[in-house]
Amino acid sequence: MKYNFNEIEAKWQKYWAENQTFKAENKSDKPKYYVLDMFPYPSGAGLHVGHPLGYIASDIYARYKRHQGFNVLHPQGYDSFGLPAEQYAIQTGQHPAITTKENIATYRRQLDQIGFSFDWSREVRTSDPKYYKWTQWIFIQLFESWFNYDTNKAEAISALIKIFETEGNANINAACDDDIELFTAEAWNNFSSKEQQSILLQYRLTYLAETEVNWCPALGTVLANDEIVNGVSERGGHPVVRKKMTQWSMRISAYAERLLQGLDTIDWTGSLKESQRNWIGKSVGASVAFNVIASEAKQSANNENTDVTLSAVEESHKIEVFTTRPDTIFGVSFMTLAPEHELVSKITTPDQKAEVEAYIEATAKRSERDRMADVKTITGAFTGAYAEHPFTKAPIPIWIGDYVLAGYGTGAVMSVPCGDQRDYDFAKHFGIDIPNIFEGIDISEVAFADKDKTVIANSDFINGMNYKKATKRVIYELEQLGQGEGKTNYRLRDAVFSRQRYWGEPFPVYYVNGMPQMIDAKYLPIELPEVEKYLPTETGEPPLGNATVWAWDTNTNQVVSNDLVIPTERGTRDEESHNGIYPLELNTMPGWAGSSQYFNRYMDPNNDEAIFSKEAIDYWQQVDLYIGGSEHATGHLLYSRFWQKFMFDKGYVNHDEFAKKLINQGMILGTSAIVYRISGTNKYVSKGLKGTYDVEELRVDVNMVNASDEINIEALQKWQPQFNDAEFILEEGKYIVGREVEKMSKRWFNVVNPDDIVTDYGADSLRLYEMFLGPLEQYKPWNTAGITGVHSFLKKLWKLYIDDNGLKVTDAIPTKDNLKTLHKTIKKVQEDIENFSFNTSVSTFMIAVNELTAQKCNSKEILEPLLVLISSYAPHIAEELWEALGNEGSIATVPFPEFNESHLVESSKNYPISFNGKMRFTMELPLDMSKDAIEAAVLANEKTQEQLQGRTPKKVIVVPGKIVNIVG
Helix, strand or coil, X not given: CCCCHHHHHHHHHHHHHHHCCCCCCCCCCCCEEEEEECCCCCCCCCCCCCCHHHHHHXXXXXXXXHHCCCEEECCCCECCCCHHHHHHHHHHCCCHHHHHHHHHHXXXXXXXXCCCCCCHHHCCECCCHHHHHHHHHHHHHHHCEEEECCCCEEEEHHHHHHHHHHHCCCCCCECCCCCCCCCCXXXXXXXXXXXXXXXXXXXXXXXXXXXXXXXXXXXXXXXXHHHEEXXXXXXXXXXXXXXXXXXXXXXXXXXXXXXXXXXXXXXXXXXXXHHHHHHHCEEEEEEEEEEEEXXXXXXXXXXXXXXXXXXXXXXXXXXXXXXXXXXXXXXXXXXXXXXXXXXXXXXXXXXXXXXXXXXXXXXXXXXXXXXXXXXXXXXXXXXXXXXXXXXXXXXXXXXXXXXXXXXXXXXXXXXXXXXXXXXXXXXXXXXXXXXXXXXXXXXHHCCCCCCCCECCCCCCCCCCCEHHHHHHHHHHXXXXXXXXXXXXXXXXXXXXXXXXXXXXXXXXXXXECCEEEECCHHHCCCCCCCCCCCCCCCXXXXXXXXXXXXXXXXXXXXXXXXXXXXXXXXCCCCHHHCCCEEEEXXXXXXXXCCCCCHHHHCCCCCCCCCCCCHHHHHHHCCECEEEECHHHCCCCHHHHHHHHHHHHHCCCCCCCCCECEEEECCCEEEEEEEEEEEXXXXXXXXXXXXXXXXXXXXXXXXXXXXXXXXXXHHHHHHHCHHHCCCEEECECCECXXXXXXXXXXXXXXXCCCHHHHHHHHCHHHHHHHHHHCCCCCCCXXXXXXXXXXXXXXXHHHHHHHEECCEECCECCCCCHHHHHHXXXXXXXXXXXXXXXXXXXXXXXXXXXXXXXXXXXXXEHHHHHHHHHHHHCCCHHHHHHHHHHCCCCCCCXXXXXCCCCHHHHCCCEEEEEEEECCEEEEEEEEECCCCXXXXXXXXXXXHHHHHHHCCCCCCEXXXXXXXXXXXXX
């Protein structure tokens, strides 16, 4: 009976679906275990063999926990909003919902055919209104909340309003905008409704503000930093510029310290936690205020190099800086502002205006990531303005430079050339004076940021102090002047939450008199409207500006026609003139919105009354094991932790970290195929001959190349027009391609489709091979030829149970060797799974099958538990053989075999028997025999007598448990 893997796998996939074998219950007497994958974005290309790596690992663990008696939640869904579907819609006119539905169907088919034990009854799709209803609901909760630093948690905005009504805001210790003005309770109560709403926006956890963003004109949308590569959009390679726009933002910065401290409580990959620590970027130092000198004083200082008196200080302009080294303040010789800093336009002198504006325009074309990474290029412009040193009162020139970012810290730095390499390089490049505050030391030889942190500055109150004492003293003196204080700063910035896209979650927001209002949660979801075009409008509004039915009627609580919105004569939209009908928000939410709570929604995905029930969250608690890529360290995981902590503050969840353990799987790399074109021609030379030509490398589709690296020239000529009339210079009648191991990507034509692998070798072979390639966390190159090894193993496993005559397994009593093989396999596989060392388990299975085959084992007592061990890795063949052994139902929940150590305890030793140091035969003897007994038994053996031929040995050397050597 042949191992027909195609029929077997289709049979059991159908069985699992019809019987809902992997459906998890929200109530169970079993202990719970929640295994989660980072859910995929369903692209049009479908899966390649690199994608299932993490899913296979999590599936093995989920199946293992079921064998251990756990009620396992292992869900799957789709992150189905996103820019690729929208760009396809722009190009073809096809609605993104249609494209997304088709792509999801492809993904579902591919996932099913690999045999994953997902609970598909809990599937979620972020583009489903039933799902994004709850994303909108969370947005409303954030809008109705503020962060109280005194309690270190989010609280209701209504509580803040009560404080304003009775006390004003002088004593509020809240996460809020930097430019908050103080007001009394009386003033608050006299403010207009619009004024009060405007003030509250400065405190809300989600708020509208003018923000520096990455704007991509070609895509017509804002991009996150991780959507930009080398200064252009990752999607399409379009230019990106920095631009100020009014955007929705999330006040994630309020949670910076909690996000940092929380990393110590979770078992996540070390490198991932370090990425988040760096992103949060905690720094302890001081905030310092430098007064900007009035224009006439600036001119005097500039022309005559005279001292500037206090009377010349313009108090209305101050430059706030944050520094981790306040002790170096006497080394400040210039200041650098970010080109986007709001003061630049106010302080730049007329004669410097043209240069400054040109520099700002050039800088806007560089992404923040590029600016941060470029440490070699030195650019800048002088504003013509000066600031006053807080202590020496000396004028300090104010420059702008793109190495300072508006969104990091205050967007300004006090530049200390003798304490910072970049400041030093900037000063040298532009010829700025570098004061030598280090006595007797040539500044060109100074090791920046003095290594022993000893201040050598020649100043009255810190001269000779060490770093810590000097820092405290400087902060004290700044406080006395009213120009500084000690401060903890974070690199983490509030997250821009608006996107100028169509295919995303609509905001549950309408505008009255220009102020945002939330739609009552009971009227959610607010569904995406139909639009004629998916591009921005001709007037620059986001794609939703093309919608004709996109206004909110507060009388009927429905979305109605835009024609019912009545603009005022002034061209604004006034509250009294609308009859309760107002414009809706035109932006949509970013991609990370839908992925920031999906793990909790999985606990109760079909609940229409709440995001999840208390019973569900109380049972499942949090994710026990999360497996996903390290590239999501910040874009998804940091934001998810933020939302989880907010939900915890509001009492919706019972843990402020959503996942106990997180593992980053590595990447399966593709082996690209390269052809060599002779430069300036359409001739292609085989790899072995390319050394004699000047060649260009072109990557071609790997599916046209065989295992011997020979390309099918006929297929190549049909593949792309450029190869139609090409000339091929062969070696021994063949064209041999070059090979390069790199990221598996459509861009490099090195993608291997799992459909082909499953068709040719079966899903169980694919699963085993992906695990066999190497440790889960490492990068591993794919080689299709290598899969034949694990496929041969599965055929050998099959033959252990079934041959041409049918089932071979009997009720025979197992031998000692049979039991030893089984139990060492149980021990090793259990250790491997719990340590996520799946690759070594595959090797263990191969050894076990080889040993049992050699032992001619046919005992059901051995072969039945072996199937349970293998079933997590190769579930289809395990199910088929389990059934063949006469068992009913699925193997999925059969208890994991118990390890019995006694079967590994050796009771005898197979001694090598040597004569004059040369081993002649072996002899098995009990381990508890004495030396004399061993010697007697060996001398009595017939083979010993043959070797001695009647001679009496001179000496018999016995090492118990090791060897016997007869010296003759």
